[in-house]
Amino acid sequence: MIAMKGIVKEFPGVLAVDHVDFELYPGEIHALLGENGAGKTTLMNVLYGIYKADSGETLINGKPVRINNAVDAQSNRIGMVHQHFSLIPAFTVAENLSIGLKDGGFILKEEYVGSKIKEAEDKYGIHIDVNRKVDDLSIGEQQRVEVLKLLFRGANTLILDEPTSALTPQEAENLFLSLKALKAEGKAIVVITHKLYEVMEIADRVTVLRKGRVVFKSMKAGVTSDILAEAMIGKGVELAKYKKEEVKAEGSLVIEKLMVIGERHDTLVNDATIRLNKGEIIGVAGVSGNGQKELVEALFGMRKISAGSITMGGKDITSSNVKARVMSGLGYIPEERKTKGVAISLSLSLNSVIHSHWGAPYLVNKMFNYTAIRKLAKQIISKFNVAAKSEAALAKNLSGGNLQKFIVGREMLNEPDYLIAVNPTSGLDIGATEYVRKELVDYRNRGKGVLLVSEDLDELLALSDQIVVMYRGSTSPSVNQKDFDRLKIGAMMLGEGFTR
Amino acid sequence: MNFLSVLFIFSMAVILGMPVRAAPIFAAALGENVDQQAGTLNLGVEGMMLLGTIVGLAVLVYTGSYLLAFLIAGLSAVLLGLFHGLVTITLKADQVVSGTAIWFIGWGLSGYIYTALFKTTEIVVKPVPDIYIPYLTNLPYIGKFLFGEDPVIYLLLIAGIGINFFLYHTKGGLNLRTVGEDPLVAEIMGVNPTLYRYAAIIFGGFMAGIGGAYLTISIVGAFEFDMTAGMGFIAVALVYFAKWKPYRLLLGSLAFGAVYVFYLTIESYLPSIPYQFFEMLPYIVTMVLILYVGSRAHAPAALAMPYIKEG
Numbered sequence: 001m002i003a004m005k006g007i008v009k010e011f012p013g014v015l016a017v018d019h020v021d022f023e024l025y026p027g028e029i030h031a032l033l034g035e036n037g038a039g040k041t042t043l044m045n046v047l048y049g050i051y052k053a054d055s056g057e058t059l060i061n062g063k064p065v066r067i068n069n070a071v072d073a074q075s076n077r078i079g080m081v082h083q084h085f086s087l088i089p090a091f092t093v094a095e096n097l098s099i100g101l102k103d104g105g106f107i108l109k110e111e112y113v114g115s116k117i118k119e120a121e122d123k124y125g126i127h128i129d130v131n132r133k134v135d136d137l138s139i140g141e142q143q144r145v146e147v148l149k150l151l152f153r154g155a156n157t158l159i160l161d162e163p164t165s166a167l168t169p170q171e172a173e174n175l176f177l178s179l180k181a182l183k184a185e186g187k188a189i190v191v192i193t194h195k196l197y198e199v200m201e202i203a204d205r206v207t208v209l210r211k212g213r214v215v216f217k218s219m220k221a222g223v224t225s226d227i228l229a230e231a232m233i234g235k236g237v238e239l240a241k242y243k244k245e246e247v248k249a250e251g252s253l254v255i256e257k258l259m260v261i262g263e264r265h266d267t268l269v270n271d272a273t274i275r276l277n278k279g280e281i282i283g284v285a286g287v288s289g290n291g292q293k294e295l296v297e298a299l300f301g302m303r304k305i306s307a308g309s310i311t312m313g314g315k316d317i318t319s320s321n322v323k324a325r326v327m328s329g330l331g332y333i334p335e336e337r338k339t340k341g342v343a344i345s346l347s348l349s350l351n352s353v354i355h356s357h358w359g360a361p362y363l364v365n366k367m368f369n370y371t372a373i374r375k376l377a378k379q380i381i382s383k384f385n386v387a388a389k390s391e392a393a394l395a396k397n398l399s400g401g402n403l404q405k406f407i408v409g410r411e412m413l414n415e416p417d418y419l420i421a422v423n424p425t426s427g428l429d430i431g432a433t434e435y436v437r438k439e440l441v442d443y444r445n446r447g448k449g450v451l452l453v454s455e456d457l458d459e460l461l462a463l464s465d466q467i468v469v470m471y472r473g474s475t476s477p478s479v480n481q482k483d484f485d486r487l488k489i490g491a492m493m494l495g496e497g498f499t500r
Numbered sequence: 501m502n503f504l505s506v507l508f509i510f511s512m513a514v515i516l517g518m519p520v521r522a523a524p525i526f527a528a529a530l531g532e533n534v535d536q537q538a539g540t541l542n543l544g545v546e547g548m549m550l551l552g553t554i555v556g557l558a559v560l561v562y563t564g565s566y567l568l569a570f571l572i573a574g575l576s577a578v579l580l581g582l583f584h585g586l587v588t589i590t591l592k593a594d595q596v597v598s599g600t601a602i603w604f605i606g607w608g609l610s611g612y613i614y615t616a617l618f619k620t621t622e623i624v625v626k627p628v629p630d631i632y633i634p635y636l637t638n639l640p641y642i643g644k645f646l647f648g649e650d651p652v653i654y655l656l657l658i659a660g661i662g663i664n665f666f667l668y669h670t671k672g673g674l675n676l677r678t679v680g681e682d683p684l685v686a687e688i689m690g691v692n693p694t695l696y697r698y699a700a701i702i703f704g705g706f707m708a709g710i711g712g713a714y715l716t717i718s719i720v721g722a723f724e725f726d727m728t729a730g731m732g733f734i735a736v737a738l739v740y741f742a743k744w745k746p747y748r749l750l751l752g753s754l755a756f757g758a759v760y761v762f763y764l765t766i767e768s769y770l771p772s773i774p775y776q777f778f779e780m781l782p783y784i785v786t787m788v789l790i791l792y793v794g795s796r797a798h799a800p801a802a803l804a805m806p807y808i809k810e811g
Contacts (some may be wrong), residue, residue, distance in 0.1 A: 068686040086688050088681040090676075090798050098671060099678045100689035149689075432554050 001025050002047070002078075002157060002188065007056035009042055016042040018212040019056070024157065029179060029189045031203035031220070033232055035429040039212040040192045041083075044159045048080040049073045065477055069479040079150030080159040081307075083427065085142050086149075087134045093145050094130040097152055113418040120148055125174070138289040140171030147178070159190040164198060165427045168287045168455045169490065176202050192327065194232070194429050196225045208232055220497045232430075242441040242462060247279025249447035251313040252420045253330075258308035260294045260473075268294040270473035272306070276418060276449045281440065282478065283464030284453040288491050291473035292453050293335075296422055299451075300332050312418065326355045333414030341407040348406060349391045352377040355414050376413070384409030385435070401432030408436055413422040418449040425459060437463060457493075461486065471498045514761045516644055519653050520646055520719060522730075522757030524549070524711035527656055528735035529749050530663055531707025537667060537744055539680035539693075541804040543599025544584055545708045546732025547606020548577035552712025557723050558617055558623060566717070570652070573713035574706040577635050580606055581705025582698075589697045592806035603732070611725050611729040618723075627718035628652055654692070657750075659707075664746040671791035676700060680800030683807035693807050708732065738771050741789045744800070752789070759785050 002024040009017040017039045032040045045051045057064050067073050067394035077153055094113040104112045105240035111436050113130055121127040126144050150158055164172040179189055199206055208216035208231040250381035253276040260269035269291045276282045286292050297303035301322040309318045317325050342351045353362045353373050361372040377391035386406045425433040444450050454460050460467055461484050469476040469492040476492055528545050535542045556573035580602050587598040628650040636647040667673035676696050677685040683693035716723055742748035763778035
């Protein structure tokens with residue numbers, strides 16, 4: 001049993017964790033619930049030795065322990081899976097599992113890792129091909145490697161930070177099954193989350209943090225999600241309803257029989273056809289890795305199209321470059337905010353003109369007009385509630401939610417006729433998620449088209465007018481809102497109705 | 501002499517001279533390879549080699565021991581390496597700037613030491629004697645090439661095979677490569693990035709020093725100012741060309757050896773062409789090779805990035 005007592009951790013200007021007591025019992029899944037910035041991850045990083053607490057102590061089985069780094073944590077058999085995985089993409093799974101491993105001899109042996117993997121597979125239903133490169137794995141698979149890595153090192157306490165934020169419903173289901181198997185083995189598991197249904201589904205015990213303090217603590221039995229939601233954000237929330245208006249707008253973005261061939265001559269997008277009308281949100285559902293990413297890249301001009309066509313309002317843009325596409329009215333909210341959404345070490349000002357810097361008023365006589373650029377950045381910040389010191393702040397200093405609001409704002413103020421959004425709410429807290437979703441629906445109501453690619457099926461069901469499912473690079477016929485059925489679409493995501 | 505016999509003699513000369521000319525580049529490149537896979541870019545190889553040239557020569561002159569000459573030449577370059585490590589690993593300074601400084605320090609020191617020790621007298625030494633294996637060395641055509649080189653060449657070959665095995669087939673090599681890919685991950689997995697980077701830099705320095713000493717002792721037999729003439733930089737480029745695989749380094753070094761022998765040989769046949777054109781050859785080949793490799797290779801992700809912990 002692990003007990004953290006009176007933990008305080010202060011960062012310059014923020015009391016991130018404020019006298020928190022936290023107990024963790026073997027054979028239990030303990031959900032640590034709270035909004036982004038509530039101090040959940042900080043508290044666990046203290047337990048894992050990444051941060052040093054300003055005061056308070058950690059006891060394991062009643063004995064005080066000092067954990068100053070990941071190695072100490074490992075020797076206390078504590079393991080943590082961070083949101084950003086600690087994997088080397090260029091290495092194989094076997095290599096990743098062998099880094100820093102003390103047992104098994106000096107020579108690298110794949111069989112050694114292979115036999116250990118087999119054990120884990122039998123026990124917890126976690127399976128993975130050890131010879132594959134991590135780079136080629138889906139997020140869900142990478143997470144499995146992370147969990148395996150901890151088990152390899154004999155962890156009996158597992159901390160998972162927002163483990164389902166990038167998983168498909170099926171992958172999340174698999175993870176939950178594995179976690180339950182691990183629990184049955186007597187492991188203590190902490191799941192850091194801001195998703196209520198996850199708590200309801202898997203937790204045995206729940207602690208809710210708000211602004212660095214424990215506001216609720218209980219066994220899960222008898223607790224309702226309303227109670228938790230209220231504890232989490234401090235007031236009653238109702239599940240959001242989105243007001244959709246009847247929109248009359250002419251024009252559509254037509255993706256016709258699109259083919260994308262990968263570097264290894266494999267077909268990544270196969271005959272994909274989607275018709276997005278103005279005043280409509282089309283949701284693209286699918287288990288990650290079924291060509292959604294490549295479809296979007298091809299649509300935005302970042303990937304070579306092998307066959308098929310894309311027309312926008314009747315204009316053929318199949319062979320246009322990104323700039324030409326943006327100029328003819330395409331916008332993009334990428335999933336990878338920090339690497340593709342912004343230039344992370346530039347100011348918000350400069351980031352605000354990423355899709356508009358090539359023309360007036362931002363470019364005058366081939367020189368930047370900073371007055372206009374700053375004005376735009378200020379407008380984004382104030383209109384989209386971005387919490388930033390000023391437009392001169394660097395993009396890297398914004399939290400994930402604020403960065404996303406900024407990107408959403410930038411794209412929308414550029415007024416594209418058609419906006420692509422990929423997993424726009426992944427990793428965001430409830431407040432920011434609601435905000436982004438509402439903005440997307442409002443954008444649609446203004447007569448614009450939105451292509452919403454998401455791994456969150458509930459999000460798609462709530463926002464879309466039509467849903468298209470992608471499976472192994474192919475698209476399904478679109479399903480109308482009145483025919484939405486969670487189970488039916490889930491089955492399509494697994495290949496039902498697709499010919500092979 | 502007809503054309504064919506000229507061609508034959510010419511190609512034999514190229515092949516026979518190849519390993520000797522390849523050795524200094526291979527030694528330095530092998531060190532740089534290990535350096536880079538731990539995430540440390542060492543542009544100071546040229547300076548380290550230069551220090552090795554004079555230290556090797558001086559130790560040989562004073563002690564008469566080839567072993568000591570190579571050993572101390574290697575260690576002298578290690579000192580430069582440790583300085584590079586202190587500046588870039590411990591103090592987290594920019595590796596390119598530090599490496600350039602190392603180059604100039606080695607360059608200046610080598611000339612200074614030579615002048616301080618030997619004034620203007622020209623010192624000439626004999627190369628490490630070639631090995632001789634009865635029968636095998638006498639085999640026609642390939643005997644000299646395979647069984648009649650000097651021992652340093654065989655030791656370097658063994659070092660190359662050893663390093664290849666270490667990097668790609670042992671835990672230590674995996675840990676080292678992890679440091680070069682992502683030091684934070686290494687640290688989380690219980691691998692000390694600082695330790696591995698210093699170890700790599702020590703090895704890299706030692707090999708560069710050996711390469712330099714080989715150049716004075718076994719190739720030229722005397723010291724000249726700035727005698728490496730860019731060989732250290734070619735070694736760095738070769739590491740990229742070889743995509744961080746030691747066996748490809750070996751092929752690359754032999755190719756460069758051939759280029760050197762080629763121009764040294766052809767010069768005398770074509771006196772009408774200024775010899776400077778031939779001397780440009782290795783550098784032109786380097787450019788072409790790098791263009792060929794381009795961006796297709798996967799470089800260690802954390803190459804040339806200091807490891808700075810946050811939080």
